[in-house]
Amino acid sequence: MVSIKDVHKSFGDLEVLKGVSMDIMKGECVCIIGPSGSGKSTLIRCVNALNDIQGGSITVEGQEVNVPNLDKLELRKKVGMVFQQYNLFPHKTALKNIMMAPIHVLKQDEKEVEAHARQLIKKVRLEGKENGYPGELSGGQQQRVAIARSLAMSPDVMLFDEVTAALDPETVKEVLVTIQDLAAEGMTCILVTHEMGFAKEVANHVYFTDKGVIVEHGPPDTFFNDAKDPRTQEFLGQIL
Amino acid sequence: MLDIIGPFFKNLYDTTGWNFIMFYEQYEYDRFVDAMWVSVKLIVACLIFSLIVGFIGAWGQGAKSKILRLSIAGYIQFFRNTPPFIQLLVFYFVIGTLTPQVDMGGYNEAIIGSFGWAVIGMGFFAGAFNTEIFRSGIEAVPTSTVEAAEALGYSRMKSYIYIIFPLAFRVCLPALNNNLVNLLKTTTLAYGIAVPEMMYTANQIWSDNVNVPEMMIVLFIYYIGLVGILVWGMHRWEQKMRVPGYG
Ligand SMILES: Nc1ncnc2c1ncn2[C@@H]1O[C@H](COP(=O)(O)OP(=O)(O)OP(=O)(O)O)[C@@H](O)[C@H]1O
Ligand SMILES: [Mg+2]
Numbered sequence: 001m002v003s004i005k006d007v008h009k010s011f012g013d014l015e016v017l018k019g020v021s022m023d024i025m026k027g028e029c030v031c032i033i034g035p036s037g038s039g040k041s042t043l044i045r046c047v048n049a050l051n052d053i054q055g056g057s058i059t060v061e062g063q064e065v066n067v068p069n070l071d072k073l074e075l076r077k078k079v080g081m082v083f084q085q086y087n088l089f090p091h092k093t094a095l096k097n098i099m100m101a102p103i104h105v106l107k108q109d110e111k112e113v114e115a116h117a118r119q120l121i122k123k124v125r126l127e128g129k130e131n132g133y134p135g136e137l138s139g140g141q142q143q144r145v146a147i148a149r150s151l152a153m154s155p156d157v158m159l160f161d162e163v164t165a166a167l168d169p170e171t172v173k174e175v176l177v178t179i180q181d182l183a184a185e186g187m188t189c190i191l192v193t194h195e196m197g198f199a200k201e202v203a204n205h206v207y208f209t210d211k212g213v214i215v216e217h218g219p220p221d222t223f224f225n226d227a228k229d230p231r232t233q234e235f236l237g238q239i240l
Numbered sequence: 241m242l243d244i245i246g247p248f249f250k251n252l253y254d255t256t257g258w259n260f261i262m263f264y265e266q267y268e269y270d271r272f273v274d275a276m277w278v279s280v281k282l283i284v285a286c287l288i289f290s291l292i293v294g295f296i297g298a299w300g301q302g303a304k305s306k307i308l309r310l311s312i313a314g315y316i317q318f319f320r321n322t323p324p325f326i327q328l329l330v331f332y333f334v335i336g337t338l339t340p341q342v343d344m345g346g347y348n349e350a351i352i353g354s355f356g357w358a359v360i361g362m363g364f365f366a367g368a369f370n371t372e373i374f375r376s377g378i379e380a381v382p383t384s385t386v387e388a389a390e391a392l393g394y395s396r397m398k399s400y401i402y403i404i405f406p407l408a409f410r411v412c413l414p415a416l417n418n419n420l421v422n423l424l425k426t427t428t429l430a431y432g433i434a435v436p437e438m439m440y441t442a443n444q445i446w447s448d449n450v451n452v453p454e455m456m457i458v459l460f461i462y463y464i465g466l467v468g469i470l471v472w473g474m475h476r477w478e479q480k481m482r483v484p485g486y487g
Binding site: 090 | 384385387389390392393394402403406407481483484485486
């Protein structure tokens with residue numbers, strides 16, 4: 001589904017990714033953890049070409065991302081992304097936020113899009129908030145609208161970049177439940193997260209990154225109980 | 241109309257000497273009413289043209305092409321830092337004479353008349369400010385919001401239309417409001433190239449009838465009225481665009 005091979009990425013002189021590889025199968029849920037500045041956001045932003053890469057290759061459903069005239073639209077139809085700061089469109093209601101891209105980008109029929117959007121609202125448990133503007137919603141509610149907005153494009157894979165980091169502990173849960181539902185339905189998910197409990201319970205595979213490389217990875221039970229690398233042990237020791 | 245107000249103003253003149261001749265004499269009345277419409281048309285055309293210039297300019301300033309960005313920057317500097325009246329005279333008397341003439345059957349007429357040049361000249365003048373105003377609005381839109389649009393598959397063009405401009409507009413409406421009010425008042429400069437708008441006509445009326453103070457009063461009232469309408473309209477618009485929890 002998503003295949004990342006020996007990816008190198010620099011911002012000017014600063015090399016942020018120094019040869020990262022991972023493979024994500026259809027229906028898998030993968031968590032990426034690691035200290036701040038280790039390149040987690042950069043990595044998943046490369047997957048939908050928000051960042052370009054200097055070396056290596058990324059393919060999504062057979063489409064190579066690192067090519068000069070990339071069909072960005074094609075790629076972004078396949079990849080949904082949710083950000084830490086929600087980034088909703090503040091001038092549109094929750095429902096309209098969800099409906100915009102399918103109408104503007106995919107040119108789908110407005111009636112059908114609305115029906116789909118209402119289903120998604122239900123799915124992220126926001127019935128009754130359809131006509132609220134982002135400024136009138138709580139952080140957790142905004143984040144769930146953002147998830148629904150991405151889902152409205154019917155992506156094959158979803159990227160989540162620390163989507164709960166800006167939320168208070170109470171609301172973290174409501175967002176994680178939404179993501180867990182998605183994973184359970186077989187959506188391919190790549191999450192950058194600090195929620196170790198979530199990673200343990202939901203992830204099929206956990207990657208630990210530090211200073212632009214993947215230090216260690218494995219299924220959650222081996223990864224969390226039986227980490228080999230001292231850096232991983234230290235990080236887990238601090239966080240657990 | 242003249243039947244209704246005529247007797248009052250005629251009487252006013254006879255008893256007090258205040259001579260609002262265009263409100264009781266047919267000839268002056270006709271040219272006064274014509275001037276009212278010319279002014280309104282001129283203002284509307286200048287406003288629209290300057291907004292279009294502003295949109296295109298702000299769009300171009302975000303373009304990849306360095307030449308395009310530099311020429312827009314040059315345009316802004318030039319029009320912002322020279323008097324609009326001189327700009328207008330240059331458009332009409334210099335550029336105007338270089339444009340082709342068309343044969344109107346016996347006599348020649350320029351393709352673009354004084355009205356056209358007034359719209360172009362003052363449209364570009366106010367457009368330079370609009371460009372800056374729109375740009376400041378665009379810069380106020382967080383890059384993360386634009387990125388979210390990008391991640392949803394929006395092209396640059398589409399994200400401008402559906403996300404960046406609508407948000408930028410809300411931010412810059414107060415500044416835009418000011419500039420458009422200024423433009424409205426600046427249109428009186430068209431008097432300098434003989435566009436038969438209100439200022440020009442008022443001048444003709446007072447030259448013929450020696451009623452300068454009366455015409456001045458009328459001019460003030462006329463423009464206060466127009467500015468009032470514009471400000472009211474912009475205010476309504478601002479309210480309509482207001483979004484809960486934003487701006
Ligand atoms: N646009 C950019 N220009 C220059 N440097 C950048 C840019 N984006 C990120 N970096 C740098 O790249 C490195 C990795 O950043 P990245 O955001 O990927 O880290 P992260 O692992 O997501 O950290 P966090 O947990 O704090 O979000 C950092 O040193 C950061 O300063
Ligand atoms: Mg990050």
